[in-house]
Amino acid sequence: MPIYAYRCPECDDNFDITKPMALSDSEECCDCGAVMNRDYREERPNAGSIDYAVPKVCESLGITPSQIKDHQRDHPDIRVRGDGALLFDNTKQEDDYYNKRGMYKKPQRQRKYRIRS
Numbered sequence: 001m002p003i004y005a006y007r008c009p010e011c012d013d014n015f016d017i018t019k020p021m022a023l024s025d026s027e028e029c030c031d032c033g034a035v036m037n038r039d040y041r042e043e044r045p046n047a048g049s050i051d052y053a054v055p056k057v058c059e060s061l062g063i064t065p066s067q068i069k070d071h072q073r074d075h076p077d078i079r080v081r082g083d084g085a086l087l088f089d090n091t092k093q094e095d096d097y098y099n100k101r102g103m104y105k106k107p108q109r110q111r112k113y114r115i116r117s
Helices: 065-074 091-100
Strands: 003-007 014-018 051-058 086-090
Touching: 051 091, 086 091
Parallel strands: none
Antiparallel strands: 003 014, 051 086
């Protein structure tokens, strides 16, 4: 059976839970009673260093064409298309960009399933 890593959003405890793949999306609760989130970085610790097959285009964080030169000065490792869309080469570069800009990337919401017996 696979081992899944979880992190509690309330008390920040980490847990490794062994359960069947069929239950991989099931909810897990911490000792404090909070519903825990899957910690995919713990399950795949080298994921941050893997390059994307093609650059990830992020249009939602795009900048205006007049800001491109300033952005390239502040973030020389991040490429910018002519329309202001940002291009990330790997997940570490993207995460570092968010941290440097003071942005927080929310974890994806977990779906809630009921297990019927």
